[in-house]
Amino acid sequence: MADVSLYWFRDDLRLADLPGLAAAAEAGPVVPVFIRDPDLGGEWSPGGASRWWLHHSLVALQTSLADQGIDLTLRSGATAEVLAELASEVGAERVYCSRHYQPWSETLEKSVLDRLSTIDATLKRYPGTLLFEPEDVATGGGTPFKVFTPFWRACNRRPEPHYPLPPPTLTGHGKTPRSEDITDWELTPSLPNWASGWNDLWQPGQLGAQEALARFLNDHVPDYGDGRDIPSEPNTSRLSPYLRYGNISPRQVWHAAQSAKREQADAVGSIDKFLSEIGWREFCYHLLFHFPTMPDEAFNPKFSFFPWADNAERLAAWQTGQTGYPIVDAGMRELWQTGFMHNRVRMVVASFLTKHLLLNWRQGEAWFWDCLLDADLASNACGWQWVGGSGADASPYFRIFNPIAQGEKFDKTGGYTRRWVPEIAGLPDQYLHKPWEAPADVLAEAGVALGETYPSPMVDHKTAREAALEAYATLKALA
Numbered sequence: 176m177a178d179v180s181l182y183w184f185r186d187d188l189r190l191a192d193l194p195g196l197a198a199a200a201e202a203g204p205v206v207p208v209f210i211r212d213p214d215l216g217g218e219w220s221p222g223g224a225s226r227w228w229l230h231h232s233l234v235a236l237q238t239s240l241a242d243q244g245i246d247l248t249l250r251s252g253a254t255a256e257v258l259a260e261l262a263s264e265v266g267a268e269r270v271y272c273s274r275h276y277q278p279w280s281e282t283l284e285k286s287v288l289d290r291l292s293t294i295d296a297t298l299k300r301y302p303g304t305l306l307f308e309p310e311d312v313a314t315g316g317g318t319p320f321k322v323f324t325p326f327w328r329a330c331n332r333r334p335e336p337h338y339p340l341p342p343p344t345l346t347g348h349g350k351t352p353r354s355e356d357i358t359d360w361e362l363t364p365s366l367p368n369w370a371s372g373w374n375d376l377w378q379p380g381q382l383g384a385q386e387a388l389a390r391f392l393n394d395h396v397p398d399y400g401d402g403r404d405i406p407s408e409p410n411t412s413r414l415s416p417y418l419r420y421g422n423i424s425p426r427q428v429w430h431a432a433q434s435a436k437r438e439q440a441d442a443v444g445s446i447d448k449f450l451s452e453i454g455w456r457e458f459c460y461h462l463l464f465h466f467p468t469m470p471d472e473a474f475n476p477k478f479s480f481f482p483w484a485d486n487a488e489r490l491a492a493w494q495t496g497q498t499g500y501p502i503v504d505a506g507m508r509e510l511w512q513t514g515f516m517h518n519r520v521r522m523v524v525a526s527f528l529t530k531h532l533l534l535n536w537r538q539g540e541a542w543f544w545d546c547l548l549d550a551d552l553a554s555n556a557c558g559w560q561w562v563g564g565s566g567a568d569a570s571p572y573f574r575i576f577n578p579i580a581q582g583e584k585f586d587k588t589g590g591y592t593r594r595w596v597p598e599i600a601g602l603p604d605q606y607l608h609k610p611w612e613a614p615a616d617v618l619a620e621a622g623v624a625l626g627e628t629y630p631s632p633m634v635d636h637k638t639a640r641e642a643a644l645e646a647y648a649t650l651k652a653l654a
């Protein structure tokens with residue numbers, strides 16, 4: 176059939192505001208394909224939790240395409256080969272896709288282009304996953320930004336991101352190509368099914384994304400400015416997994432937020448704060464694009480000499496939420512049970528790992544990679560390096576979060592901690608974040624036996640802080 180083309184879905188699993196898909200639809204019939212390439216990304220291929228999101232996003236995409244009478248073709252194999260085979264099968268001369276920014280993306284896209292050229296076909300790559308292309312934002316000297324505030328100021332001086340595109344009307348190809356069955360890909364866990372409750376918590380796909388955005392902008396955004404640091408309150412958008420898999424585009428978020436600003440004059444400050452967090456996502460991608468070793472190497476090279484500890488027991492206690500510091504344990508258990516952790520608590524647990532336990536930020540990065548539904552190469556690496564002190568525009572290493580004070584400040588009435596650490600829920604607020612200071616009768620009344628029903632703190636805060644500062648001092652001595 177003349178003019179048929181492929182649309183190669185990647186981390187852009189939606190139909191609306193997808194410039195490449197819109198262009199393909201305009202040109203003629205479209206065969207949409209998603210490829211499971213086992214070699215792609217190496218150690219950064221999707222972790223357990225985000226595979227669950229991927230599975231459900233693909234199912235949702237299949238449903239949205241089926242509404243237009245179109246099948247999503249699923250194939251496994253080396254991306255360039257699969258695309259060339261499928262293009263030959265259906266007689267497509269063009270493959271459309273969204274541009275990606277992972278360290279391997281340029282090489283992959285080049286290999287696809289080269290392989291397609293052997294069958295007289297071509298690759299057409301479109302923007303769609305960021306508000307601003309990384310090379311379009313630069314310092315006055317033409318170099319990449321390394322500091323967020325001037326970066327975001329420069330972004331805001333650029334022309335506004337264009338209005339989101341509606342979902343295109345798609346025309347199918349006469350013959351449906353062979354497709355693999357998504358259940359054979361085993362993207363969801365089975366033995367055991369640790370994600371069994373997640374269907375009640377999340378609705379992956381473009382519909383769920385639009386609902387989450389509307390819920391946030393209609394009901395919660397006025398509280399975002401002051402309340403975004405309170406983990407027990409539903410004040411943040413929880414859009415991160417949707418953005419990670421492109422169930423929603425940042426442009427859709429941007430324009431919905433702009434229109435909320437026009438309708439909710441009192442919430443303008445909060446909405447701008449929210450947009451600046453979307454700006455952090457852009458900044459992380461800007462850094463990843465210009466400094467592709469960011470997920471694997473300390474941005475500040477001095478940190479490659481940091482005397483990290485090697486301690487599997489400590490790591491396991493942190494991973495399983497058994498450190499004896501309630502706010503840290505609450506966060507790690509929220510992560511394990513829901514695939515998500517509130518941003519404030521991510522900072523607290525990351526600081527605890529790198530500073531109180533002196534464990535390498537890369538171990539935390541790897542655990543988050545496996546456990547987070549929103550596990551994102553740019554934001555995860557950026558977050559870990561920011562907290563760990565080695566990143567661009569990082570929080571200084573010597574700024575060490577006190578997990579007791581963080582709990583008392585951001586979970587004052589204990590709603591978050593009591594939810595995730597129920598074995599200490601009976602403690603009064605005064606002792607909730609430091610159970611070891613509670614008198615014996617208070618512990619007994621709350622049913623807490625430290626070291627038995629809940630761990631004693633695995634390190635002493637003051638001693639651990641001093642050890643961290645001492646370790647940091649070894650770096651200061653380096654030129």
Ligand SMILES: Cc1cc2nc3c(=O)[nH]c(=O)nc-3n(C[C@H](O)[C@H](O)[C@H](O)COP(=O)(O)OP(=O)(O)OC[C@H]3O[C@@H](n4cnc5c(N)ncnc54)[C@H](O)[C@@H]3O)c2cc1C
Nearest residue numbers: 411412413414415452453456518549550551554555558559
């Ligand atoms: C150690 C550490 C690891 C992190 N790993 C990830 C990760 O793998 N994936 C991820 O999406 N975010 C990561 N973050 C950033 C942040 O914690 C989450 O984006 C945020 O908690 C998601 O919740 P939300 O959607 O309710 O955020 P909101 O506050 O509603 O923000 C809206 C959107 O802005 C973006 N955003 C917000 N804060 C940040 C930030 N600090 N950096 C980059 N983007 C941000 C997200 O896309 C988010 O969905 C990490 C932060 C830390 C400290």
